[in-house]
Amino acid sequence: MKSLIMKSLMVLVFVAGIGNYLVYLKTGQMPLLAMRDQFAGKSSGDFLPGFSADQLASDAREAAHKVASQLSNEEPAPEVKVYKWTDAEGRVHFSDKPQAQNAQQITVDTRNTLSPTSTQPATHSANETAAGDTASPLEKARAAADAMNRRAAQQEQGY
Structure with missing residues (x-):
């Protein structure tokens, strides 16, 4: 039993050390040293002055209600x-309108996709770029x- 407790303690210290180092690599700050400096000379009563189990339960219910209301208000994805x-040369094409007799309608999952940048109907070949496309790969x-940055900003505004 003592061996298990010791091993668990060692794993906890190891994980805390690695986590502290990873935060240091990302931010340049050592969180454990900052906590030690911040909490120096304070007792545990100084950290939890207004803590109550009733308040904690109330906060948890409120957070759960917010999450549930956000999930229930989510708009369904439009059908695309x-x-x-x-084509005759063996190239595969995609479009929002059937352009050939052998065109097959396929299902597209539009969740977590970027909105199109233009409103023109798109007809693209999978093997070649459009004739008027002169943009470099960069x-x-x-x-x-x-x-993607604009989409992420829009999603963050929704939260």
Whole structure:
């Protein structure tokens, strides 16, 4: 039994040390040293002056209610129709309108996707870029990163 307690204590110290070091790598601050300096000379009664079990339970119920209301108010994802076909040269194409006789409608999961940057219907070949597309791969990557940052900012405003 003592061996198990000792091993558990060693694992706890090891995890705290590694966690402290990882926070140091990310932020440049040592959280354990900052806590030691902040709590120096204080008793445990100084840290929990207004703590009560009733308040804790009330806060937990309120947080659960907020989460439940956010989940229940979530809008369903709109249905997106996408068609896929292969041309005579063997290239696969995707579009929002069927462009060929052999076009098959496919299901697209639109959860956690970026909104399109333009409102023009898209018809793209999987093997080649559009004829008028002169953007370099770096410009495309930057545009995609900007779109993801805008989407993340929109999602954060919702919370």
